[in-house]
Amino acid sequence: MTKQTKQYLKTFLDKQRLDRRRADEQRPLEIETGLIERAEGSAKVKLGNTEVLVGVKLDVGTPFPDSPDEGVIIVNAELSPIADPEFESGPPRENAIELARVVDRGIRESKSIELGKLCIDSGEKVWMVFMDIYILNNEGNLVDAAGIATIAALLNARLPKLDKDGNIDRDAEPDGKLPVVQKPIPVTVGKINSTLLADPTEKEEEVIETKLTVTTLENGNVCAMQKSGSGTITASDLEYAFELSRKTGKEIRKKLN
Amino acid sequence: MTKQTKQYLKTFLDKQRLDRRRADEQRPLEIETGLIERAEGSAKVKLGNTEVLVGVKLDVGTPFPDSPDEGVIIVNAELSPIADPEFESGPPRENAIELARVVDRGIRESKSIELGKLCIDSGEKVWMVFMDIYILNNEGNLVDAAGIATIAALLNARLPKLDKDGNIDRDAEPDGKLPVVQKPIPVTVGKINSTLLADPTEKEEEVIETKLTVTTLENGNVCAMQKSGSGTITASDLEYAFELSRKTGKEIRKKLN
Amino acid sequence: MTKQTKQYLKTFLDKQRLDRRRADEQRPLEIETGLIERAEGSAKVKLGNTEVLVGVKLDVGTPFPDSPDEGVIIVNAELSPIADPEFESGPPRENAIELARVVDRGIRESKSIELGKLCIDSGEKVWMVFMDIYILNNEGNLVDAAGIATIAALLNARLPKLDKDGNIDRDAEPDGKLPVVQKPIPVTVGKINSTLLADPTEKEEEVIETKLTVTTLENGNVCAMQKSGSGTITASDLEYAFELSRKTGKEIRKKLN
């Protein structure tokens, strides 16, 4: 995008969005689960044209010394180069790391997964829950798409059976669902001039300087927040974003089963 | 090499080789074994002016969970910069990885080493066989030189003694030979225009677009193949290469003891 | 620094030092210990304007197979970019590695730490002593500053208590001092033309081609040496450096408690 186009968009966008959405309007959301049979749980989310695939894998590992009776959760994100000509292959960069950590905090701080139920042998063996985020197409607002796909994949996940030697037996019928008790939903707004735009597209993100992600729970509480990008926000921006997140979170939660 | 030289060579090479060999003629082969006393087995191969050194080291390690009673084999190749001004130091690149994997497949798929005899304690401790390929001088056809040096080094290798605590005692008399029961020999042809040239030199490789490596066994069967490079081959090329590999393999096997 | 300035300095420095010190004169030395409460031991050394911080951390680990009854020592150096505009962040380069290894050899070869007293459970568990060198400001002669800070931090270090499960209990009163019995002191001279300059500054180092570090002990013996840089030295340079190191080492040792 040239500097001129950016400037034009900056003055334009707070009046009229490129796709004619209202400022507080989300793009259509589609959630598909269970499409990766190899994974213990999986979900593909389409948020507008943004597409994210999340696979949940379970493994047996050692707990952290300071929480010997709790399972371990690991969130990892790959910005596959197929998703965006700007993405490069190689070790995860800044943006991939921030993305994974924002999603991770939503899951972790909401106590979404009952980690106490993932203990196999105190201090020795616990379940490790790997959530791998694969971005397939980046048309903006990856955080929300990835956060929704992650919780959808967790809800879809089954706990594999352990055989008598304590090894995973993936051929046996699973041992039931993963204990997921909260559905944290991240909702992001972008700020341009002093207007807040819900669910920004990739084009909007090019001229937006700041985004604010607010992750809320069913009870209306917030469990994680992240201001991202080099601009600033005010206390009233935060109020607006919080309200929008609660409202939108409720809508999105209905699409999760 | 300039573009002109390459073009010239391309039209020339299918009539007359630079070193005046026949199309199906190998360069002289010399095999020397046991020159690295520190290693459990070693061999240096000269194929024409190409020189490759292979050292076999044995260590005690844990078996893979899906084959608890079998030893583990690892083939690694280093294209040392001393061998070729084009080679760079650093982590193994594409070509080194392909080289190691082609040699590995020859050894592995022929069941050359009786892995079942390398179990020390089922599920707990097995022998790990490291084959490290060191290229000393690259004057073409590294795969064949490396493959021959690897099997020669394996035939040269002794199994170290374990002391009563299960540790390797390299000062004690070895426990006998490594159980090597097959001698897979890789034989490579390069294709230029529609001519196949056996055992190509480094200069020939610069104008050759495709090589085909066929690894055969004493019984005349093939156990591994690799088409390498960006050209194409036909079914009759394969037939020719297979016949040549059988014949040449038989000659080379005579030089191994 | 331009080539001309370098040349000028080269002819100038063997007559008169920039800070008017005598050739064999050290810069003022200040040692402060215990400033990092989180670390088992710590020391900050100012040598002129050069500033180095060393933290000692203890952990429980496995001994090396060939010394099952001895603790393990690890010296690591980070040339933090805050210390010098020329330092870059990233994995330790040549200079950081040489620095750490020279300090390491002083500690190790003098048997400064009684490693035999750091055994917890023979062949299974020993104390690991990590000495992390953090360069805060580089105004020359990092090796001496780092070496002095390291021994000062070791003398400051306490052995943490182990609880009944064998885990470190950092809240409990420490188990006494780390058994440090030698105080190896590295003393460096830089050679310019044929003059030897004690404790060179960063500016002097830019025109100095060779440095010689001699590490001595209380008994006047040498325990480690390192010629660094691309020039040469003579046997009589070494004699001079050895004498200076003994004398200076004695002075510095007085400042350690």
Added chain:
Amino acid sequence: MKKPDDMKLIVKGKRLDGRKLDEIRPVKIEAGVLGRAIGSAYVEVGGTKVIAGVHGPRGVYPKYLEKQGRAILRVKYSMAPFSVNDRKRPGPDRRSVELSKMIKHALEPVIFFDEFPQLSIDLFVEVIQADAGTRAASIVAASVALADAGIPMRALVSSCAAGKIEGKIVLDLDGPEDNYGQADLPVAVIDGTEEISLLQLDGELNEKELKEAVQLAVSGCRVIHDKQKEALRRRYQ
């Protein structure tokens, strides 16, 4: 991996999933599945699922990779961490480096590189589920993605593997057959020609078996080729 003693991969002439010996698994190909890539394709062969995407032709960075008077093809094959039973650590390993090279060499013979001097065609293949035959599926997807991107090519490249299980030569091994089988021979063919642009073999075969396996794999490529053309037709109608 050692086959459990009581395991049979072929029962009454049929394979465990009911296929005949010379039958390929269900194949699904879709072109143009990604918004930001200039060309893309999704391919399923049985349980194996791959996505390929193409960027470019575009400038080459770092510059020293640039070629005078012609384009270059760069290929990156990766497997998603959740694509296999035991989670795969993210990032390239030795296998994926070799496979990237194999896929690249399988495709290069059909591309008209002279059309884009100094530029790079960047191809990425993501395996989102692996059930044997990922390199063949990758070539199939990559070939369709390149066509979808409008990269000029003299033909599509099709790919399929033959193998040996319990002494029989069969087409298109699935996961268990690959694990417990005796040989695997992936092949790629330039459509409309006799030219083979990928050929590898893992496992022991005699002369007759080798010939049979190559022929069977080539015949599998023909089947795949029809599916590729069909997918491209669907995309552009």
Added chain:
Amino acid sequence: MKKPDDMKLIVKGKRLDGRKLDEIRPVKIEAGVLGRAIGSAYVEVGGTKVIAGVHGPRGVYPKYLEKQGRAILRVKYSMAPFSVNDRKRPGPDRRSVELSKMIKHALEPVIFFDEFPQLSIDLFVEVIQADAGTRAASIVAASVALADAGIPMRALVSSCAAGKIEGKIVLDLDGPEDNYGQADLPVAVIDGTEEISLLQLDGELNEKELKEAVQLAVSGCRVIHDKQKEALRRRYQ
């Protein structure tokens, strides 16, 4: 980390270290502490100790990071191996990569980048002891170091965290409060404005608590701001 059953973080309205709920830990700020950096600062907030140093504005390497007509800010946050109870392996981890980005974005709104076209301002923050609140302390130190370096800025940036422990909203969590607390909300404020340039939250808060925590953190920033100005005044008198 699970709180031991008998542990109380608040006793009779006071916290374990004797602070009131809305009280910040002792703060010490010193400007100009390093000889070779063009600007630098040392900051202690309770047991948290950080040093920030600035190099530049200087040429950018590699060149492709260079920006036309304006400078860039590069930030690297690191923790010394001995700064935490269990030795940290040297080198960047995912947390420090994210924090470097957060610190950068917290500072960028105040810098006049147009003054140094094509150059880079390189900021390094070294945590030499960590006792919670390292990102806030880093921003505080970085802001003073930038001022000490004479980088033109429209204001200082101050930073402080609020949090929730045992159901109460408190200012500036220390290590044990961070480990056993319920929420942590670091904030950075551009002095003299209502603009927030850092905002993160870990942990559950209801609407009322959220508002209270943000206000409390902002008030903590005001306290810090005075200490920053004082340190700069001391440096230049």
Added chain:
Amino acid sequence: MKKPDDMKLIVKGKRLDGRKLDEIRPVKIEAGVLGRAIGSAYVEVGGTKVIAGVHGPRGVYPKYLEKQGRAILRVKYSMAPFSVNDRKRPGPDRRSVELSKMIKHALEPVIFFDEFPQLSIDLFVEVIQADAGTRAASIVAASVALADAGIPMRALVSSCAAGKIEGKIVLDLDGPEDNYGQADLPVAVIDGTEEISLLQLDGELNEKELKEAVQLAVSGCRVIHDKQKEALRRRYQ
């Protein structure tokens, strides 16, 4: 490593391999052993076996390493995985980084760098078997390889170590002596001069021992020097 109680390294004035205290191990030097390198050498000192190869003078990549008006020397020391008792993981470790630097600095004083402005002389040393004294053997091989490559030098560099075992100063430690000895002092000397271009010490020595060890190592260098010249003579007659 702790010496077994009943182990004696010196028996009746002779060392375990029968050498006298001031005797070097058998030395074998061959120049011009590699086809593709412009200069090369093979050196054996007892069980230690190294190969050195030189490429260049050639252009420097990356460019920023280039020096105005003079050449640079780049040195890479590596050990083959099979060169030691317990297999060494491939790739550089901290020891090999330091040794590469030491070898480079030991050789730089003799090279006329002005002859090849902006170019690089690239020297690679491969240890194919290690039995103590690898850095000395590397310098010996490197020096001959540089001469074989025709790089203009004012003299050859020779290298040898002295050491202390069971209280005695001895020449050229072998593996067991290095493991169980008390000190190791490798030295490199510029032939025909008193200039020392490598000097390191590991282990405790008093003043007298230090002087004796340096003298002994220097005398070892003289012996090596003759073998180097002889190897070059053989190569060019």
